[in-house]
Amino acid sequence: MTADNKDHIPTIHDVAKAAGVARATVDRVIYKRGGVKESTIRKVNEVIERLGYTANPNASRLASRKKLTIACLIPQFEEGDYWSVAYKGFLDGAKTINTYDVKTDIHLFNPDSIESFRAECDSIIASHPAGVITNVVFADAVKEFAERLDEARIPYAFVDQKIEGLNYTVYFGADPSEAGRLGAYLLTHRFEVEDIAMIRLIRDSQKMADPNRIRRMGFIDYIHEHHPDCRIHTIFIPPHDQDETYRTLEAFFKEHPEVKFITMANSRIHLIADYLRKNPVSDRHVVGFDDLEKNIEALNEGLVEYLVTRHIPMQSYYTISHLASYLISGKAPQKKDNLMHMDILHRLNSKHYDFKV
Amino acid sequence: MTADNKDHIPTIHDVAKAAGVARATVDRVIYKRGGVKESTIRKVNEVIERLGYTANPNASRLASRKKLTIACLIPQFEEGDYWSVAYKGFLDGAKTINTYDVKTDIHLFNPDSIESFRAECDSIIASHPAGVITNVVFADAVKEFAERLDEARIPYAFVDQKIEGLNYTVYFGADPSEAGRLGAYLLTHRFEVEDIAMIRLIRDSQKMADPNRIRRMGFIDYIHEHHPDCRIHTIFIPPHDQDETYRTLEAFFKEHPEVKFITMANSRIHLIADYLRKNPVSDRHVVGFDDLEKNIEALNEGLVEYLVTRHIPMQSYYTISHLASYLISGKAPQKKDNLMHMDILHRLNSKHYDFKV
DNA sequence: CTGAAAGCGCTAACAA
């Protein structure tokens, strides 16, 4: 102990010296690059632990000349819908982690075709990304994919939903049941409510996936608990036919003018904006979900009173930045499962709800 | 054009060569370190522009062995109050910008003493930080401070409030009037309201600073506009005497049992939690501001119905990370003035309102 | 399975 070990931050060189190996070997151990004897690994890890060594991310990123590529596997989307917002979050998020020079590689699959999902999985594996973000439309196929990623030593994160028991690095999502209950509260509180119109998309009832079932259940449960005598009327509208939607709503509300509380548990409340605008009713209350641009417009126009959502781009950003941080440091995030806070959006507070990171 | 200028990212070396100067000179120009001829500056900036050069932050941080110190000048606080939350946001934020190795240096001043503020300003200038974050309790003293910082070429940011016309790098705050209006809406909407109790702190009425005046005005304006016949009763309580507070409230509500709508425009709604708990009243509605821990407790206990706030730690984080990013890149943030979104907190959505960055 | 050595792009003395 002769000199300069005051508040010296340990470097890879210190670790190498203390462990009696070369710097390259320490690097191999930290990032699990393989090809190191088990006993050496133990020795090195011990020293890392003892010295409290953490890689200097600046040096690390500088030396490795390539960008960190993170493949994002998400459903195909149309401009303005849920996944389009999430998608922008990934792009903006990657840009923001500027020191990490992270690159996104977006893969879109057709949510109606498991084959298309599998094809994208293959393509991702073949491209050897540094990490992967995926979601959970096809649970079984996702499990297979996860195993292949484990094998290839490619870390992955879940966004929006997750599958228990897999080896994911981090997860960011929301509790849909909580969202449903909150929506029900906002729609009905301070009132005695006897009738609610719950509008659903026709595709909800067909097909395998009903992504908003749990949210809807949360909504309904809350109503049952707090307004036990309230009737919930279900109306189905087609997702892509405005005229038919209009006629359906017109027919329903002509027959049931007493129904003044309206909700949709999916993210498409904007689909009924046109009807609402053309058929104003005093004391009508409308609550929707998710901060799609068109929903916010309906909110600002006063057609929708509340929107329950979580910050979608922020959720994307959290996911990608935590995964990137793991990729760089080799250290697992403090919290593996992270739930987003539910936001209540109203005309009076929708103004600055943007992505500032 | 013989080789490798395909998608080559320009380095400082490219800029230097193209401008016919040394790399060090380019560095001097980018970070405005001074001592460069005006004509050289122009020439270099031109080349930077033309090549679209951006400094590689990893290389930059690696080469400069010191940490970036950001001095934060904020009012003294007690555990749990507004500035204690903001303070934690700075610390956590600095930790999160890990690649940037940012260090905070917190300076606290006594909000009742301009001398104490000036002393901290001196101490900050003497310590030569890379950047400064300050707020605006003593406007004139802040202006002086800003001038000295300009002179010393130390960039600074405002948090919470700002002063127009100064040369700050970035600002994050909220529109207090908007918050007040939103609070008024949440307290009264869906009701005909005839009486509101607005509870204030005694110190509000003395002293120079009344930090919540604008918020209070926003609240009152909204009520005047939407409930023109509503009476607003003002009650003053001492900030540090629970017993006296209790007696004051008891006396008021004994005399005015018809008053069932209650608010405080400052961040201390938790001060009346004890009274509310011990004197339950059906149909009472209480709205407060700011997400202090004790306020959230009162919210979760059902004593307070809504809390209007913005994410305080996030506001701190945004401020410090944007300032740091400027310090590193030398490029001004896209938006200089940034307003935080107002959050509506309710028992049903307070659960995951934490700092995830 | 492990080590040596050559940079990554930048900053900071120092020299001129």
Add this chain to the structure above:
DNA sequence: TTGTTAGCGCTTTCAG
């Protein structure tokens, strides 16, 4: 006012 030079701590061939 400007240029030269020696690293920062790490990754990555390439040898062994």
